[in-house]
Amino acid sequence: MSAQADSSGLDVVAVGSAIVDVLATTSDEFIDDHRLVKGSMALVDLAESDALYGDLPPGVEASGGSAANTAAGLASLGGRAGFVGKVRLDQLGKVFAHDIAAVGVTTSLTEATEGPATARCLVMVTPDAERTMCTYLGAAGTLEADDIDEAFVASGAVVYAEGYLWDAPPAKAALVRAFDAAHAAGRRTAFTLSDPFCVDRFRDEFLTLIDDRVDLVFANRHELCSLFEVDDLDVAIDRAGALSTTWAVTCSEDGSVVFAGGERFDVPAVPVSNVVDTTGAGDLYASGFLFGYTRGWSFTRCGRLGSLAAAEVISHIGARPQIELAELIGAVED
Amino acid sequence: MSAQADSSGLDVVAVGSAIVDVLATTSDEFIDDHRLVKGSMALVDLAESDALYGDLPPGVEASGGSAANTAAGLASLGGRAGFVGKVRLDQLGKVFAHDIAAVGVTTSLTEATEGPATARCLVMVTPDAERTMCTYLGAAGTLEADDIDEAFVASGAVVYAEGYLWDAPPAKAALVRAFDAAHAAGRRTAFTLSDPFCVDRFRDEFLTLIDDRVDLVFANRHELCSLFEVDDLDVAIDRAGALSTTWAVTCSEDGSVVFAGGERFDVPAVPVSNVVDTTGAGDLYASGFLFGYTRGWSFTRCGRLGSLAAAEVISHIGARPQIELAELIGAVED
Numbered sequence: 001m002s003a004q005a006d007s008s009g010l011d012v013v014a015v016g017s018a019i020v021d022v023l024a025t026t027s028d029e030f031i032d033d034h035r036l037v038k039g040s041m042a043l044v045d046l047a048e049s050d051a052l053y054g055d056l057p058p059g060v061e062a063s064g065g066s067a068a069n070t071a072a073g074l075a076s077l078g079g080r081a082g083f084v085g086k087v088r089l090d091q092l093g094k095v096f097a098h099d100i101a102a103v104g105v106t107t108s109l110t111e112a113t114e115g116p117a118t119a120r121c122l123v124m125v126t127p128d129a130e131r132t133m134c135t136y137l138g139a140a141g142t143l144e145a146d147d148i149d150e151a152f153v154a155s156g157a158v159v160y161a162e163g164y165l166w167d168a169p170p171a172k173a174a175l176v177r178a179f180d181a182a183h184a185a186g187r188r189t190a191f192t193l194s195d196p197f198c199v200d201r202f203r204d205e206f207l208t209l210i211d212d213r214v215d216l217v218f219a220n221r222h223e224l225c226s227l228f229e230v231d232d233l234d235v236a237i238d239r240a241g242a243l244s245t246t247w248a249v250t251c252s253e254d255g256s257v258v259f260a261g262g263e264r265f266d267v268p269a270v271p272v273s274n275v276v277d278t279t280g281a282g283d284l285y286a287s288g289f290l291f292g293y294t295r296g297w298s299f300t301r302c303g304r305l306g307s308l309a310a311a312e313v314i315s316h317i318g319a320r321p322q323i324e325l326a327e328l329i330g331a332v333e334d
Numbered sequence: 335m336s337a338q339a340d341s342s343g344l345d346v347v348a349v350g351s352a353i354v355d356v357l358a359t360t361s362d363e364f365i366d367d368h369r370l371v372k373g374s375m376a377l378v379d380l381a382e383s384d385a386l387y388g389d390l391p392p393g394v395e396a397s398g399g400s401a402a403n404t405a406a407g408l409a410s411l412g413g414r415a416g417f418v419g420k421v422r423l424d425q426l427g428k429v430f431a432h433d434i435a436a437v438g439v440t441t442s443l444t445e446a447t448e449g450p451a452t453a454r455c456l457v458m459v460t461p462d463a464e465r466t467m468c469t470y471l472g473a474a475g476t477l478e479a480d481d482i483d484e485a486f487v488a489s490g491a492v493v494y495a496e497g498y499l500w501d502a503p504p505a506k507a508a509l510v511r512a513f514d515a516a517h518a519a520g521r522r523t524a525f526t527l528s529d530p531f532c533v534d535r536f537r538d539e540f541l542t543l544i545d546d547r548v549d550l551v552f553a554n555r556h557e558l559c560s561l562f563e564v565d566d567l568d569v570a571i572d573r574a575g576a577l578s579t580t581w582a583v584t585c586s587e588d589g590s591v592v593f594a595g596g597e598r599f600d601v602p603a604v605p606v607s608n609v610v611d612t613t614g615a616g617d618l619y620a621s622g623f624l625f626g627y628t629r630g631w632s633f634t635r636c637g638r639l640g641s642l643a644a645a646e647v648i649s650h651i652g653a654r655p656q657i658e659l660a661e662l663i664g665a666v667e668d
Contacts, residue, residue, distance in 0.1 A: 022429075025656075053432060054432070056432070056436060057436050057437075058397065058406075058432075058433040058434075058436045058437050058654060059429075059432075059433065059436075060394050060395065060396040060652065061394065061395035061396070061429060062394040062395070063392065072392075090424075090425055091424055091425040091426050091451070092425050095356075095393075095395060098387060098388070098390070098392075098393075099392040099393065100392075102390060102391050102392045102393075103391075103392050117425070318394065320392060322359075
C-alpha cells in the first residue's frame with residue numbers, strides 16, 4: 001500500500017458530513033441553560049435545532065463539517081484534496097458546494113432534490129474559545145453506500161473519514177464501502193474518532209473498524225481515553241500502540257503524540273497568543289498531518305505542520321483557514 | 335415634531351432592503367477582471383449573481399442590508415430599534431429574520447412564501463479593506479406600499495430609510511408611505527443617500543424627496559458631491575446647507591461634518607489601527623448618530639458616537655457589530 005498519490009490522483013479523499021455551521025458567541029450560562037455539554041457535539045432533530053436557533057444570538061454562516069474542513073485545509077496547503085458527502089440542493093447546500101469547490105477541493109457531492117435539508121451545526125463559542133455544537137444532520141445523514149463513487153474514492157492515496165458518520169446508519173455503510181474500495185486499490189485509510197461521546201456510543205464498533213480497516217487514526221486525548229475506557233493517556237497510548245495501526249493524538253496546548261509499531265514521537269504545540277475559537281482545531285491538525293503523510297514526511301514533521309495549521313484556525317472565528325496555509329510549509333522543513 | 339420616542343415607542347424605525355451578505359476576500363484583479371467599480375454597489379439579476387458567485391473564493395454569510403445594519407447597531411447601543419423589510423421564507427430569509435430579532439430589533443418583516451428568493455449581496459473585500467458589492471435584490475425589491483404598517487412606522491421617533499430602495503419602484507412607494515405616515519404622526523424622517531451611483535441614477539428625485547419629506551440626511555462626501563454635481567465638498571455643503579434639512583456627512587478618515595440652519599460642526603474621526611473591512615461604516619455611523627439624535631444630544635456628540643460605532647465595524651469582517659456597542663457610550667459623555 002502506498003500513501004503517495006499517482007500523478008493523476010488525489011492526496012486525500014475525505015468522506016464526511018456536508019454541514020454549514022452557524023457560529024454565534026454565547027455566554028457559559030447559555031450553554032448551561034440549554035443543558036448542553038461544553039466542548040461536545042450533540043445530535044438534534046430539526047425541531048430541536050430550530051428551537052435552539054431561536055434562542056441563539058446573531059450568527060454568521062460558514063461551511064463546515066469535520067472531514068470537509070480537513071479537505072479544505074489540505075487544499076489550502078496546496079495538496080490535492082477530494083470530498084465525498086451529501087447536501088440537499090437548497091440555499092445552504094449551494095453555499096457548501098460553492099465553498100468547498102472554491103478552495104480547490106475536487107468533490108463527489110450528492111445534491112438531493114428532495115428529502116431533508118442540508119445539515120447545519122449550531123456552534124456556540126464561549127468566552128474561553130471553547131465550542132459546543134448541536135448538529136442537525138439532515139441530508140448529510142442520508143449519505144449511503146450508493147453515493148460512494150468507488151473510482152473517485154480510490155483516486156486518493158489516503159481515504160479519510162470521520163467518526164461522526166457512524167451516527168447515521170446509511171452513512172456507516174458508505175464509509176465501509178469507501179474504505180474497502182481504498183484497500184482494494186492498494187490505498188491507505190484514515191479515521192478520526194471525532195468526539196468522546198461519539199466514541200462512547202460506538203466503542204466496540206470503532207475498535208472493530210480500526211482493527212479491520214484503518215491504517216491511521218486521529219484522536220484527541222479525551223477520545224483516545226474514552227476508546228479504551230481509561231483515565232490515563234499513557235495507558236491509553238500503550239493499549240492503542242498494541243494494535244497494528246498508526247495513531248496521531250492531539251493534546252491541545254501540550255501538542256500531539258504520534259505512535260506506531262512501538263515507536264513514539266512527541267510533537268510540541270504551536271503557541272497561539274489569542275485563541276478565539278477552537279472550532280476546527282482537530283480537523284486542521286489532520287490537514288497538516290495528512291499533507292506530510294502523503295509526501296512521505298517523518299511523523300514529527302507531519303505533526304508539526306498539523307500543529308501549525310491548527311494554530312491558524314483557532315486564531316479566528318470559523319473552522320476553515322483564512323490564509324493560504326501553503327505559507328506555513330516553509331516553517332516545518334526538516 | 336419630536337425626535338424623542340414615547341415611553342411605549344421606538345427610537346428609530348428603519349425601512350430598507352433585507353439582505354444576507356456573502357463576504358469574501360478577493361484581489362484587486364478579481365474586481366477588475368469582473369468589470370466591477372471598486373467601492374460601489376451594483377445591482378445584478380439572479381443569473382449574474384450566480385455567475386459571479388461561481389467565481390468567488392470561499393465566503394461567509396452574515397445578515398446585512400444598509401438600513402438593517404443601522405437598526406442592528408442602534409439596538410446594540412441599547413436603543414429601541416425597528417425594521418421594516420421583506421424576505422422570502424427560505425433559508426437565507428430565516429437567517430435574516432433570526433439575526434435582526436436576536437440583536438433586539440423589533441421587526442415588521444414581510445415573509446413571502448412565493449416569488450423571488452431573499453436578497454443577497456456579494457461583498458468582495460480587497461486588501462485595502464475596501465468593499466465592492468453586487469446585490470441581487472430578490473424579495474427585498476418587492477417591498478411595496480401595502481407592506482408598510484403605518485402604526486408600526488409611526489411608533490418610531492425617527493423613520494429612517496435607505497436610498498438603495500429607490501432602485502425598486504414598488505419599494506419607492508413603500509418609502510414614501512412610511513415617510514408620510516411618520517410626518518402625519520408628528521415624527522421625523524431620515525434618509526441616507528446610500529451610494530454615489532445611486533445618487534447619480536436618481537438625483538432629481540432625491541432632491542425632491544429631501545425637499546418635501548426629509549428632516550435629516552446621511553451621506554458620505556462622494557454622495558453629497560454627486561447630489562449637487564460638484565467636485566468640491568465645501569461647495570456641496572454650501573448648496574446642501576441652503577435647504578431646510580439637517581445633514582450628517584461622513585468623510586472617512588477625516589471624520590464627519592454636521593450642518594443645519596447655517597451652523598456647521600466638524601467631528602473628528604476615531605483612529606482605527608487595523609481597518610479590515612469597511613462594509614457597514616456609514617450604516618453604523620448612522621446608528622450612533624441616531625442614538626444621540628433621539629436623545630436630544632448635541633450634533634457633535636451624535637457625530638462622535640457615530641464615529642465610534644463606525645470604527646468598531648471596520649475593524650472586522652462584516653457589517654454588524656461584534657461587541658455590545660453600548661460599551662462605547664461612556665466615551666462620548668459631554
